[in-house]
Amino acid sequence: SAVISQKPSRDICQRGTSLTIQCQVDSQVTMMFWYRQQPGQSLTLIATANQGSEATYESGFVIDKFPISRPNLTFSTLTVSNMSPEDSSIYLCSVGQVGAGELFFGEGSRLTVL
Amino acid sequence: AQSVTQLDSHVSVSEGTPVLLRCNYSSSYSPSLFWYVQHPNKGLQLLLKYTSAATLVKGINGFEAEFKKSETSFHLTKPSAHMSDAAEYFCAVSGGGADGLTFGKGTHLIIQP
Numbered sequence: 172s173a174v175i176s177q178k179p180s181r182d183i184c185q186r187g188t189s190l191t192i193q194c195q196v197d198s199q200v201t202m203m204f205w206y207r208q209q210p211g212q213s214l215t216l217i218a219t220a221n222q223g224s225e226a227t228y229e230s231g232f233v234i235d236k237f238p239i240s241r242p243n244l245t246f247s248t249l250t251v252s253n254m255s256p257e258d259s260s261i262y263l264c265s266v267g268q269v270g271a272g273e274l275f276f277g278e279g280s281r282l283t284v285l
Numbered sequence: 286a287q288s289v290t291q292l293d294s295h296v297s298v299s300e301g302t303p304v305l306l307r308c309n310y311s312s313s314y315s316p317s318l319f320w321y322v323q324h325p326n327k328g329l330q331l332l333l334k335y336t337s338a339a340t341l342v343k344g345i346n347g348f349e350a351e352f353k354k355s356e357t358s359f360h361l362t363k364p365s366a367h368m369s370d371a372a373e374y375f376c377a378v379s380g381g382g383a384d385g386l387t388f389g390k391g392t393h394l395i396i397q398p
Contacts, residue, residue, distance in 0.1 A: 172331075204385040213375065214329075214388045263328060265385070272317040272336050272379055274386055278328040 173198050173266050175277035183283045184254055191250045192280045194264030199244035201269045205237070208261040208279070217262075220247040254284045287312040287378045291389035298366050299397045306361040306392045308376035317379040318359040319386065320350055324372045332374075335359060346370070371396045 174197040184190050194203065203220040218226040218239055226239035241247040251258050261281050265274040292307040310316055317336045321329040333344025340352040350361045359376060373393050377386040 175328075202385075206385075213390045216385045216387075219385060265329075273319055273331050273334050275331065276321075276329040281326075 173200060173275050175264055175266060175275060177262075177264055177277040177280050179280055180278065181281040181283075183285060185285055186255055188254055189250055189252045190254065190282065191248050192262055192264075192282075194247045194249070194266075194277060196245045196266050200266040201244070202267045202274070203241060203247045204265045204267075204274065205239060205247070205249045206263040206265060206276075208263060210259070214263065217249070220249075251282065254282075256284045258282065259284045287314070287316060287387050289318075289376045289378050289387060289389040291374075291376050291392050293392050294390065295393045295395065297395040297397060300368055301365050304361070304363040304366045304370065304394065306374050306376075306394065308359045308361065308389060309357050310359060310376075310378050311357065312378055318350075318352060319377040319379070320344065320348070320359075320361050321375045321377060321388075322372045323375065323391075329375065332361070366394075366396050368396050368398065370394060 176195045178193045205217040206214040208214050216229050217232045218228045220226050220239050220241040222241050238250045261279040263279045264277040267274040288311045290309045319334045320332040322332050323329050332348050333342045335342050335352045343349045348363045373391050375391050376389040379386050
């Protein structure tokens with residue numbers, strides 16, 4: 172398994188601002204993903220963070236709103252841009268190795284937008 | 286495309302009694318299936334996984350699940366519930382390759398003393 176650290180663990184933000192969430196892994200991983208978990212809901216995949224290239228976004232999520240970087244095999248960032256109260260969620264970084272199947276998750280970043 | 290359906294949004298059992306959390310899947314491929322647990326204000330922890338080996342899979346904390354292809358099911362069981370098992374449980378499916386997991390809506394497990 173991998174140890175995944177996310178920062179910040181929680182934040183309260185004002186409408187219209189942007190917040191960048193960091194995900195640091197203690198080992199090199201081939202796959203990194205960002206998920207959103209809205210209050211009381213399941214997890215929805217936002218995008219696959221591809222090392223050295225643009226992220227691959229799921230339907231309903233766009234790069235302008237959720238820009239993602241992945242400069243190397245152990246680190247990624249997700250930015251939530253121009254936030255509104257509807258963006259209040261837990262954002263989770265997850266990692267895995269191709270062929271292994273399972274993903275491991277960070278503790279999440281709990282975002283509240285006022 | 287793949288999907289999972291968790292048949293119960295809430296399950297309530299008494300401490301010491303068996304637990305059954307139900308999950309059905311749909312997949313165009315030979316799926317890999319997973320159960321995760323999420324305790325309040327925590328991330329997801331992997332309980333167990335099925336990846337086309339033994340159909341009865343044992344996980345952590347006394348949980349196990351059985352893959353039944355004929356029923357497209359992957360139900361999670363535990364013989365005797367403990368108060369610490371109270372949490373949200375998610376079933377997930379992978380189509381393989383480099384795709385992420387698709388999660389069910391979750392089952393909230395309540396343990397009555």
